[in-house]
Every structure is written in C-alpha cells, then in structure tokens.
Amino acid sequence: MQVRSPAEIQMTTEINEREQTLLKMLIESYVRDGQPVGSQKLARDSRLNLSPATVRNIMGDLEALGLVSSPHTSAGRIPTDKGYRLFVDSLLTVQSLDNDEVQRLKQEIDTDESVEVLIERVSSLLSGVTHMAGVVVAPRRxxxxxxxxxxxxxxxxxxxxxxxxxxxxxxxxxxxxxxxxxxxxxxxxxxxxxxxxxxxxxxxxxxxxxxxxxxxxxxxxxxxxxxxxxxxxxxxxxAAQDDCVIAGQTNLMEFSELSDIDRLRSLFDAFNSKQQILHVLDQCLGSPGVQIFIGQESGYEPLNNCSLVTASYGVNNRAIGVLGVIGPTRMAYDRVISIVDATARLFSAVLNQRH
Amino acid sequence: MQVRSPAEIQMTTEINEREQTLLKMLIESYVRDGQPVGSQKLARDSRLNLSPATVRNIMGDLEALGLVSSPHTSAGRIPTDKGYRLFVDSLLTVQSLDNDEVQRLKQEIDTDESVEVLIERVSSLLSGVTHMAGVVVAPRRxxxxxxxxxxxxxxxxxxxxxxxxxxxxxxxxxxxxxxxxxxxxxxxxxxxxxxxxxxxxxxxxxxxxxxxxxxxxxxxxxxxxxxxxxxxxxxxxxAAQDDCVIAGQTNLMEFSELSDIDRLRSLFDAFNSKQQILHVLDQCLGSPGVQIFIGQESGYEPLNNCSLVTASYGVNNRAIGVLGVIGPTRMAYDRVISIVDATARLFSAVLNQRH
DNA sequence: TCTAGCACTCGGATATCTCGAGTGCTAATT
DNA sequence: AATTAGCACTCGAGATATCCGAGTGCTAGA
CATH class of the missing domain: 3.30.390.60 (Heat-inducible transcription repressor hrca homolog; domain 3)
Structure with a gap:
C-alpha cells in the first residue's frame, strides 16, 4: 500500500531517532485518549529509560520545530498539523487489514445494485467502519x-x-x-x-x-x-455534473474537538454545498495510492480541524473517482488508511468486474 | 386558509377571554425572545390594566390547566405543548402572505426543472425562508x-x-x-x-x-x-419506494433549545434514516389544509422539542405528496403556516400546469 | 549529556456570594 | 368577590475566591 502526500507539501524537518520515537508515542497516545500528553507519562510509556526532565527538554525542541504545542503552560503537549504530517509521512506503520475484515468489506460492496446506489452504500460503509464521515465522489461523467x-x-x-x-x-x-x-x-x-x-x-x-x-x-x-x-x-x-455523496456526518458530533457548534455547523454546511469539498477531492484524482490532507493543508477553512484520507478508484487502471473519509485531525491514521485503501481497491474491483 | 389538527388530538380545555389574551401574549413574547415571560412584563404589555399580582394568579390557573409551566420557581412561564396546541387551534390569527412574498416564492418554484430537482428546490426554499428544516415527501409512486x-x-x-x-x-x-x-x-x-x-x-x-x-x-x-x-x-x-427530501438541517443548530448536542444528533440521525419521519408525514397526506404536530404529538421521540407544519400538495385536487417544515416547538406559527400553505398551493399549481 | 530538585503556572473543580427577577401568599382595597 | 400592594422567599446566573495537581522551565549537580 502506498501513501502519498499531496505534491505541494514538502517535509524538510529532520529529527533524530529518539525524537521520532517520542513524537510517535505522543501522537499515538493523544489519538487514543484525546488528552494532552505530559512528560512523565511519555517517559514512563516510552521504555527509553529517560527521565521526565529529559523528555521535557526534547519536547521543548519539538515545540520549537513546530511539531507539537501546548494548549497552555501547564498542560502536556499535543501534535500540530505539522506534527501529524511528519508522523504520517515517516513514522507511521500501516499494517494491512486482516483477511476477515477485507472479506467483510467485500461482502458489503460486492452487491448487485446500480452504481448510484452502490456509491451511497460505499459511503455509508466508510462512515460506519471508521465512525467518521464517509465520502465518495461519483465517477466523472x-x-x-x-x-x-x-x-x-x-x-x-x-x-x-x-x-x-x-x-x-x-x-x-x-x-x-x-x-x-x-x-x-x-x-x-x-x-x-x-x-x-x-x-x-x-x-x-x-x-x-x-x-x-x-x-x-x-x-x-x-x-x-x-x-x-x-x-x-x-x-x-x-460537463459540469459530477456529484459527491457524504454519509455519517453525525458521527462527527461525537468528537469533542469538533463539538463547538459553530465549527460543526460550518462543516455541515460545507458538506451540503459540496462544491469546495469536491474541489479539494479533485486534487486527489489521478494520484495513485492513499492521499492525506491534514488540517489546514486542504486550504479550505471549514476543514481546519479535520483530516481527509482519500484514495482514487477506477477501472482498467484509470482513476475515475475518489473516495475517503473526513474526520478530526486526531484520528487513527493507520487504521483509516488501511480501510480507505482496501475500500478503494474493492470498489475498483467490483466496477471492473462489471466491465 | 384552513388549519387542521391531526384528527386524534382533541382540545377540551376551556379558558375565558382574559386568559386567552394573556396566553396569546405569553406565547408571542416567548416565541419572539425565547425567554420565560414574567408576570410584570406580561402585565405591562397586555394593555389590560392588570397588576402583576393578578397576572400571577391567572398564570397559576393556566399552569394548573397544563398550558404553561415554569422552568424553575423564580423564572417566568413558558408554554407547554398543550399551550401551543390551544394557541394554534383557537388563538392564532394567520394573515395570508402579502403578494410580493407570494410572487417571490412563485418565481422560485415555477421553473423548468424535472420534478426530482424541483422537489429539492422546494425543500431548500422552505428551509431558506423559514430558517428551519424544509421537508418534501416525493409523490407517491x-x-x-x-x-x-x-x-x-x-x-x-x-x-x-x-x-x-x-x-x-x-x-x-x-x-x-x-x-x-x-x-x-x-x-x-x-x-x-x-x-x-x-x-x-x-x-x-x-x-x-x-x-x-x-x-x-x-x-x-x-x-x-x-x-x-x-x-x-x-x-x-x-410499492414501497417513496422518498423524502430534507433541506437546511443545519439551520436547527441555531436554536438554543435544540443545541444540546445529543438531542441534535438524534434528530439528524432521524433525518438521515427518514423512515419514521415518513411515517409521521404520511398521516398528513390526504387531509386538506395545513396540519400541525406539536412536540410529543408526533409520537416520535427525536421530534420531541420540535413541531412539524405540513400541507399536502397534488394534482387535480388529489393529494400526492406532503411538504412542510420542521423546527423547534417555539416557532412563529403564523408565519410558518402561511408559508407552508402558500408553498403547497404554488407547488400544486406548477404540477398541475405541467399536466 | 542527563537528571534531580524546585519554584512557578495555569486550568478545572468546587464552593461561596451577590444580585435580581420572579414567585406565592396574605392582607388590605375596591 | 375580584384585584392589588406588600413582603418574604426561591432560585439561577454570574462573579469571585480557593484549592489542587499535573505539568512546565530552569538551574545546579551527577
């Protein structure tokens, strides 16, 4: 499975191995619990035999690099968009889905319905499995x-x-x-x-x-x-008509970082108008593998605290559409990436087989 | 314009003229401001030359009848579902829309689009004009x-x-x-x-x-x-297929009485599954005029703090579908009723003229 | 280079206080 | 008998104070 950053996003920041380990742990912990991570917890969990003080120093460095930030003086650190980006690009280990899960997905996707209905189904499927919002851009007409x-x-x-x-x-x-x-x-x-x-x-x-x-x-x-x-x-x-199906928006209500009602509203309104979302998604069409936009990277304001994990699907190795998941930046990227990737493959297979 | 209660809802409560006046003022005030209404304000506004104390007595009576309630001891009164019901049934004076507004609606509705698109448009229109959620049940197949x-x-x-x-x-x-x-x-x-x-x-x-x-x-x-x-x-x-288009859900986020995120979520989920909503709306099909469900009356839990104002539309005087508006019980019924009524008539006219 | 120690910061939780709008009741007034 | 004035009381909203502890940055020593 191939994971690509959008072309224009270049990571130049270099950090040493110990810093990488800690950043990785920090993100995993934050993604799991949603709480800022303190030096003590990190020192304890990391098995590096470092004292909290050392960890604090390192955190200071990472903060200077813009990879983490603290919500306030006396809280732990949380990843920034840039931190997530580094994580996704070079720290993440995606293990493919186990066979059972793939079979389950396949069963959901491989039905006899018309493409239109199938798109809805895939969208719901993505939303259901990830507990976030699923999105499928209909094949370009x-x-x-x-x-x-x-x-x-x-x-x-x-x-x-x-x-x-x-x-x-x-x-x-x-x-x-x-x-x-x-x-x-x-x-x-x-x-x-x-x-x-x-x-x-x-x-x-x-x-x-x-x-x-x-x-x-x-x-x-x-x-x-x-x-x-x-x-x-x-x-x-x-020419103009293509369409975009979004399912499971309400899942996003569960995430505390999005639960500010105004932010949520602007997000939902964005989903309804779809125009901008489509534009963002269009950028993914054509590039192979899984693409990830984190937070601001999409350049579209309502998606600010959100990430977008997408993959294109197609027939005869020609991409004709994009599918993916929209959720808070704080998401389990490894899992989501596998799911989106698998779904895109399965969906392509079904379309191909219909010839 | 005819306004009907669902058949099974019978109002038996009798209150005298002065009580009526006060209840009406109370509801109007509450709908406008969203604040519980106190005896003093009510006494001042009502032009009945009553002292706050008298008003308090009357409020006590109305509360005993279940028409109003107070959120807590030292707040004013707010209408109950039953209060709204009485208000809508016998206190409300609906003035028809002025001609300009009707023309504006007509312009929006009378287009060349296919019925499918038109339904979406009407739904958005209702949502846009009322700032609540618009709903149109597609013609029964x-x-x-x-x-x-x-x-x-x-x-x-x-x-x-x-x-x-x-x-x-x-x-x-x-x-x-x-x-x-x-x-x-x-x-x-x-x-x-x-x-x-x-x-x-x-x-x-x-x-x-x-x-x-x-x-x-x-x-x-x-x-x-x-x-x-x-x-x-x-x-x-x-047989089974008919469908239901809901627009402007996010408008509902603005209403403080619905802004509890869980309630809102269950409401949105209800909109997405639509099945139950359809069932409620089905009850409106066939009865002429505007129908109103207030709060619990729909018998469907997620709609508890919501009211539903609907009218059927059709061709050749035969109803084939229902349209309307979903919003908080605290809505400007007079205005909403006129709008729903007018929209249903205009929509019917367009369908008829297409023969 | 790492770590122990320490003073400091700040948010969250909890308690306390005040204020005022509003009530219900009673007794006086019309 | 209905209305009103007066009054004690209630309760929530908002402001303020206090405490606690997790976490920090810094410094000096290992």
Missing part, C-alpha cells in the same frame, strides 16, 4: 461511455432524453425544442445519434457533434440538422 | 401513471428497464432474467407491455399483470409468457 440514447416525447416541444451510460448508469434530461416532433421523427433522430455516437465518452461525443455541425451544416437534410441541434442542447450541460 | 416502458440489454441476463412516468419522472431498474434475450425480442416484449399497460398507474399495472398471468398463462406463447415474468419482477418492488 465526461469519461463515461455512452451506450445508447432514447428520445421520448413528453408534450409538444418537450422531449425526455435518456442517456444509457456504461455500467448501468442512466441519466435523464428534459429538453425543449423549437419544433414539435412526431414519435417517428424522434425515432429516426435517435437512430442516427445511436449509430454515429454510441460507444464514445461524453466529452468525445460533444466534440464530435460540434465538429459535425460545423462541417456539414449546409449539406444535411432538415431532420439531421435538427438532430444535431437537439443533441447539442443535451450535451451542453454534460 | 403507486399513484403515478406509467407512460412508457423501455428495455435495454446490458449484458447476458441483465436488462435495464426504464419506466417513464407521468410528469417527466423516470425510474430505472435493473433486472436479471433466467434467459438471455435478443434485442429484437426485447423490443417485442416492450411493445406488448406498452400496448397493454401504458397509461395505468403502477398499482393498477401490478394487479392487471397478476390477473393476466393467472388467467392466460397456459394460452400464451412463450414470448408473452416471458414478458409477463419479466414485468412481474420489475413491478414487484414498486
């Missing part, structure tokens, strides 16, 4: 292959367009036309479009259409002309 | 008319069934069949089903199919036999 197109008259000048995509997904659009078509005209238009466009992905379809229109506008008979007009209005809005 | 059916082969033994309903709604199902069909066979099956079933609502379709199968099973040729088998598996799952 542009890259999907168009299998078939149907046109049905609804009323004069209104046509229901049904696009059957690859992998059992179906999209419906309603378009208005300047002219009223007879059912048989519609059938002809559909036939033409199916013949000339089926099997290409939406982006390609769109380009090809525009080209056709430019080149042959004058030569076409009226019907084909109309077909192209119509198709253009269908595919016009195709 | 059983009553919808089937216009057209399409069958498309996905792979061997997997068929995508597209049901085009009335009013631009489309449902997709994937079914597995025992046998692999050729495209032309599928076309024939679709033709047969369209001919014999188009125009009926799903419930009827289902009944008719079962009847057909019993009566003529032996007489049919193999193809038709298969058509029926297939159709049966499509319509089998038709």
């Amino acid at each position: 542009e890259h999907q292959v168009l299998r078939h197109i149907e046109l049905l008259p609804l009323s004069d000048q209104r046509i229901l367009v049904i696009l059957v995509m690859d992998k059992q997904e179906v999209q419906n659009r309603i378009i208005r036309t300047a002219h009223a078509y007879t059912p048989s005209e519609l059938q002809q238009v559909a036939n033409y479009l199916n013949a000339s466009l089926g099997g290409a992905d939406l982006q390609t379809v769109r380009k090809r259409l525009l080209a056709d229109m430019r080149e042959t506008r004058s030569k076409l008979d009226r019907l084909m002309q109309r077909a192209l007009d119509m198709a253009e209005s269908v595919f016009a809005e195709t | 059983e009553h919808q008319v089937l216009r057209h059916i399409e069958l498309l082969p996905l792979s061997d033994q997997r068929i995508l069934v597209i049901l085009v309903m009335d009013k631009q709604e489309v449902q997709n199902r994937i079914i597995r069949t025992a046998h692999a069909y050729t495209p032309s066979e599928l076309q024939q099956v679709a033709n047969y089903l369209n001919a014999s079933l188009g125009g009926a609502d799903l419930q009827t379709v289902r009944k008719r199919l079962l009847a057909d199968m019993r009566e003529t099973r032996s007489k049919l040729d193999r193809l038709m036999q298969r058509a029926l088998d297939m159709a049966e598996s499509v319509f089998a799952e038709t």
Whole structure:
C-alpha cells in the first residue's frame, strides 16, 4: 500500500531517532485518549529509560520545530498539523487489514445494485467502519461511455432524453425544442445519434457533434440538422455534473474537538454545498495510492480541524473517482488508511468486474 | 386558509377571554425572545390594566390547566405543548402572505426543472425562508401513471428497464432474467407491455399483470409468457419506494433549545434514516389544509422539542405528496403556516400546469 | 549529556456570594 | 368577590475566591 502526500507539501524537518520515537508515542497516545500528553507519562510509556526532565527538554525542541504545542503552560503537549504530517509521512506503520475484515468489506460492496446506489452504500460503509464521515465522489461523467440514447416525447416541444451510460448508469434530461416532433421523427433522430455516437465518452461525443455541425451544416437534410441541434442542447450541460455523496456526518458530533457548534455547523454546511469539498477531492484524482490532507493543508477553512484520507478508484487502471473519509485531525491514521485503501481497491474491483 | 389538527388530538380545555389574551401574549413574547415571560412584563404589555399580582394568579390557573409551566420557581412561564396546541387551534390569527412574498416564492418554484430537482428546490426554499428544516415527501409512486416502458440489454441476463412516468419522472431498474434475450425480442416484449399497460398507474399495472398471468398463462406463447415474468419482477418492488427530501438541517443548530448536542444528533440521525419521519408525514397526506404536530404529538421521540407544519400538495385536487417544515416547538406559527400553505398551493399549481 | 530538585503556572473543580427577577401568599382595597 | 400592594422567599446566573495537581522551565549537580 502506498501513501502519498499531496505534491505541494514538502517535509524538510529532520529529527533524530529518539525524537521520532517520542513524537510517535505522543501522537499515538493523544489519538487514543484525546488528552494532552505530559512528560512523565511519555517517559514512563516510552521504555527509553529517560527521565521526565529529559523528555521535557526534547519536547521543548519539538515545540520549537513546530511539531507539537501546548494548549497552555501547564498542560502536556499535543501534535500540530505539522506534527501529524511528519508522523504520517515517516513514522507511521500501516499494517494491512486482516483477511476477515477485507472479506467483510467485500461482502458489503460486492452487491448487485446500480452504481448510484452502490456509491451511497460505499459511503455509508466508510462512515460506519471508521465512525467518521464517509465520502465518495461519483465517477466523472465526461469519461463515461455512452451506450445508447432514447428520445421520448413528453408534450409538444418537450422531449425526455435518456442517456444509457456504461455500467448501468442512466441519466435523464428534459429538453425543449423549437419544433414539435412526431414519435417517428424522434425515432429516426435517435437512430442516427445511436449509430454515429454510441460507444464514445461524453466529452468525445460533444466534440464530435460540434465538429459535425460545423462541417456539414449546409449539406444535411432538415431532420439531421435538427438532430444535431437537439443533441447539442443535451450535451451542453454534460460537463459540469459530477456529484459527491457524504454519509455519517453525525458521527462527527461525537468528537469533542469538533463539538463547538459553530465549527460543526460550518462543516455541515460545507458538506451540503459540496462544491469546495469536491474541489479539494479533485486534487486527489489521478494520484495513485492513499492521499492525506491534514488540517489546514486542504486550504479550505471549514476543514481546519479535520483530516481527509482519500484514495482514487477506477477501472482498467484509470482513476475515475475518489473516495475517503473526513474526520478530526486526531484520528487513527493507520487504521483509516488501511480501510480507505482496501475500500478503494474493492470498489475498483467490483466496477471492473462489471466491465 | 384552513388549519387542521391531526384528527386524534382533541382540545377540551376551556379558558375565558382574559386568559386567552394573556396566553396569546405569553406565547408571542416567548416565541419572539425565547425567554420565560414574567408576570410584570406580561402585565405591562397586555394593555389590560392588570397588576402583576393578578397576572400571577391567572398564570397559576393556566399552569394548573397544563398550558404553561415554569422552568424553575423564580423564572417566568413558558408554554407547554398543550399551550401551543390551544394557541394554534383557537388563538392564532394567520394573515395570508402579502403578494410580493407570494410572487417571490412563485418565481422560485415555477421553473423548468424535472420534478426530482424541483422537489429539492422546494425543500431548500422552505428551509431558506423559514430558517428551519424544509421537508418534501416525493409523490407517491403507486399513484403515478406509467407512460412508457423501455428495455435495454446490458449484458447476458441483465436488462435495464426504464419506466417513464407521468410528469417527466423516470425510474430505472435493473433486472436479471433466467434467459438471455435478443434485442429484437426485447423490443417485442416492450411493445406488448406498452400496448397493454401504458397509461395505468403502477398499482393498477401490478394487479392487471397478476390477473393476466393467472388467467392466460397456459394460452400464451412463450414470448408473452416471458414478458409477463419479466414485468412481474420489475413491478414487484414498486410499492414501497417513496422518498423524502430534507433541506437546511443545519439551520436547527441555531436554536438554543435544540443545541444540546445529543438531542441534535438524534434528530439528524432521524433525518438521515427518514423512515419514521415518513411515517409521521404520511398521516398528513390526504387531509386538506395545513396540519400541525406539536412536540410529543408526533409520537416520535427525536421530534420531541420540535413541531412539524405540513400541507399536502397534488394534482387535480388529489393529494400526492406532503411538504412542510420542521423546527423547534417555539416557532412563529403564523408565519410558518402561511408559508407552508402558500408553498403547497404554488407547488400544486406548477404540477398541475405541467399536466 | 542527563537528571534531580524546585519554584512557578495555569486550568478545572468546587464552593461561596451577590444580585435580581420572579414567585406565592396574605392582607388590605375596591 | 375580584384585584392589588406588600413582603418574604426561591432560585439561577454570574462573579469571585480557593484549592489542587499535573505539568512546565530552569538551574545546579551527577
């Protein structure tokens, strides 16, 4: 399993082995208990035979490096975002999930449902297993292959367009036309479009259409002309749509560090609007392996005390979407990473097998 | 505009005019400020020229009747659920929305979008205008008319069934069949089903199919036999599905009476699972006018400190769905009632005009 | 370089106090 | 009989004080 930092984040800080050990213990302890960790506890647990005083000195150094901080003078230390980052990048040992757990996940994912439903399911699954919020970005539509197109008259000048995509997904659009078509005209238009466009992905379809229109506008008979007009209005809005399913938001209410109601609210509102989240997640698309954003790194304010662990999924080794988990920075990264990684693999496998 | 209580809730408590006036003022004041109302304030505001002492006596009576209560000895009074109920049933004066506001709502609702999108929009609208949570129960599928059916082969033994309903709604199902069909066979099956079933609502379709199968099973040729088998598996799952869109949940975070994080959480979880909420809302379907559930009346625990103001909407004077608002019991009922009522009417109008 | 020792800090828990809004009761007033 | 004034009382909110102990930083000695 491969874990990558977002490209722009570079860790230059170097610390020696003893400091590493202590930082690691500190983070593990803090993640477990949620309490600032004091020098005494750390000295005792670390098995390094150091006195609390020595540990304190080291903590002083780590604090100077910006890896830990103390909430106030007489409390222990807690990791900073930078501390988590170092931890995740070089201290963390991720053990893969044991086989039982993988099987359990597989069972949940490998069902017969439509992709749409499956996405919801995976999202809930992630949320359920991690007790945080699960998120799945739906496959980017542009890259999907168009299998078939149907046109049905609804009323004069209104046509229901049904696009059957690859992998059992179906999209419906309603378009208005300047002219009223007879059912048989519609059938002809559909036939033409199916013949000339089926099997290409939406982006390609769109380009090809525009080209056709430019080149042959004058030569076409009226019907084909109309077909192209119509198709253009269908595919016009195709680009922007992709969607993002978030499940288990309420899990986040359990984390004391998020329970300030205003922060929580802004987070939930962010989930609802999704736009920004999508943008953050988009950055993960394409890069292989598990990606992690910690706290501020996402550059998106409502996610400030949160981390984002994601992995892309896809078919034929081409990433088509991203899934992951959103939770407080203070999360059990090792576990979450394994889960997200496994889920992405399993989900890809299911999509692949549906071919 | 008509406001109805759920049938089972009967108000028998009789109070005299002066008590009514005071209760009304108390509720209005409490709804406005969220503070328990004391005798002095009430005496001053009421213009009844009563001394605080008198008001206190009256409050004592109202408390004995269970209409108000005091959070503790030395605080003012707040309304109980029963108090709100009496208020809503006989004290409330709802003024209709002024024309500007109706126009604004109308503009938001009367768009060209598909019913699905429109439902989301109406839900957000309700949430936005009232600053509470908006909820719309999607039209019950059983009553919808089937216009057209399409069958498309996905792979061997997997068929995508597209049901085009009335009013631009489309449902997709994937079914597995025992046998692999050729495209032309599928076309024939679709033709047969369209001919014999188009125009009926799903419930009827289902009944008719079962009847057909019993009566003529032996007489049919193999193809038709298969058509029926297939159709049966499509319509089998038709009954249960209806859905419910809730928007603006986070608005509820603003209300101090709900801000206890556990209560809030159980409420949000309830929104997510929706099942129970749907059940409560189902009770509203069919009854004309605006319906109000206050606090415990819904019989559903997570809604305890909440009220529900709903109205049904429909086409041709037949209710097909319910919309409304969920907020704290302490809400501005007059305003909310007008808004819900107006929205339901406007929504119905839009649906009707789409014929 | 590490550690023991020590004075110091600060947050959290708990107790105490004060203030004032509001009550209920009683007795006087209308 | 209904209303009101008067008064003692209650109780919560907020401010203030106190204590405790975990944890720190620093210094000097091992």
